[in-house]
Amino acid sequence: MSGDHRTVIKGNPSQYVKLNVGGSLHYTTIGTLTKHDTMLRAMFSGRMEVLTDSEGWILIDRCGKHFGTILNFLRDGSVPLPESSKQILELLAEAKYYCIADLVDSCERAVVKKEREAEPICRVPLITSQKEEQLLISSTPKPVVKLLINRHNNKYSYTSASDDNLLKNIELFDKLSLRFSGRVLFIKDVIGSSEICCWSFYGHGKKVAEVCCTSIVYATDKKHTKVEFPEARIYEETLNILLYENRNGPDQELMQATSTRGAVAGMSSYTSDEEEERSGLARLRSNKQNNP
Numbered sequence: 049m050s051g052d053h054r055t056v057i058k059g060n061p062s063q064y065v066k067l068n069v070g071g072s073l074h075y076t077t078i079g080t081l082t083k084h085d086t087m088l089r090a091m092f093s094g095r096m097e098v099l100t101d102s103e104g105w106i107l108i109d110r111c112g113k114h115f116g117t118i119l120n121f122l123r124d125g126s127v128p129l130p131e132s133s134k135q136i137l138e139l140l141a142e143a144k145y146y147c148i149a150d151l152v153d154s155c156e157r158a159v160v161k162k163e164r165e166a167e168p169i170c171r172v173p174l175i176t177s178q179k180e181e182q183l184l185i186s187s188t189p190k191p192v193v194k195l196l197i198n199r200h201n202n203k204y205s206y207t208s209a210s211d212d213n214l215l216k217n218i219e220l221f222d223k224l225s226l227r228f229s230g231r232v233l234f235i236k237d238v239i240g241s242s243e244i245c246c247w248s249f250y251g252h253g254k255k256v257a258e259v260c261c262t263s264i265v266y267a268t269d270k271k272h273t274k275v276e277f278p279e280a281r282i283y284e285e286t287l288n289i290l291l292y293e294n295r296n297g298p299d300q301e302l303m304q305a306t307s308t309r310g311a312v313a314g315m316s317s318y319t320s321d322e323e324e325e326r327s328g329l330a331r332l333r334s335n336k337q338n339n340p
Contacts (some may be wrong), residue, residue: 052101058094065092068105072112080122087147088122114139121151129154133162170229175237185250188233191289192250195221196237201244202273207265210275217245217261217277224286231293232286245275249285251292257285 057065061079068074082089090096099107108115117139121127130136140155175181175194185192199214225234245261259281265274 052099052107054097054099056094056096057092057098057106066105067108067115068101069108069112069115070110072115073105074112074115074119076119080119083122084148084150086122087145110142110145111138114142118142118146118148118151121148125150126154127151129158133159136162170226170234172225173233173235175235176239181235181237184233184235186253190231190233191292192233192235192248193221193224193286193289194235194237194248194250196241196243196246196248198238198244201242204264204271204273207267207272207274210273213261213275213277214245216279217247217275217282220277220279220282224282228286228290232289244273247282247285249289251289256292257288259285 057078059078061077061082063078064075065078065081066073066075078092081092091098101107114135117127117130130139136155136158140152140159143151143155173184175184181194185194195217197214197218221234221236224232228234243260243262247259247261248255249257249259259278261276261278263274263276265272
């Protein structure tokens with residue numbers, strides 16, 4: 049504009065000046081503007097020329113939305129930051145422009161905090177292909193627990209408790225993924241093989257254990273699919289897999305002893321209904337032979 053001209057501002061700290069920041073009008077003292085080592089101090093201490101209009105307003109070609117916050121920070125040395133991440137980023141841009149280092153630091157810390165708050169505590173990838181599964185397992189330094197769950201893979205009808213046990217397996221997976229979040233990568237497979245419910249445990253990119261929760265049982269002349277919930281065995285294998293957090297891997301003798309104990313416990317604790325029936329018949333035959 050024809051009335052605008054450049055001048056050097058230098059005066060008493062108590063002297064008031066009029067600022068037009070992108071159309072937002074502000075009235076403050078030179079003392080406030082020069083209180084900290086910023087670009088505003090350079091502008092109002094005679095080191096830089098400033099642009100003024102015909103009415104004496106000093107023109108600053110920036111958005112004035114956050115300039116009031118800028119002034120309050122210069123006055124007090126601290127200021128409440130906006131609630132939204134977008135506005136914090138806007139204020140950060142203005143703080144950088146005016147070279148207000150302390151306000152830049154405050155805004156950057158607030159941005160990092162907002163990002164952490166926005167991130168979920170626990171992420172569980174859902175596998176869409178075998179290639180994706182292999183990539184996840186091979187690329188992570190963490191131990192991996194995978195739950196394959198696919199109720200529709202069944203060829204036969206389910207036993208009465210199977211649906212409840214399916215849900216219990218899913219609920220345990222969710223609890224474990226929250227409990228060991230950050231230490232173990234938990235992944236879920238809902239389109240995998242012909243299995244219905246199966247846990248797999250990986251360390252250093254290799255499968256080290258598996259707990260299959262399904263079996264075929266006979267009721268009268270029909271086959272049924274039975275889904276079990278071997279909670280203790282799943283907990284045991286999950287704790288074992290934590291040994292693979294170490295780059296060198298777990299002690300092999302310890303793992304062998306644990307695996308043997310787990311196998312024996314699994315055989316004794318999770319025999320199928322058919323095996324129990326056979327052992328009962330064998331005991332009856334033995335008693336008849338001993339007591340003719």
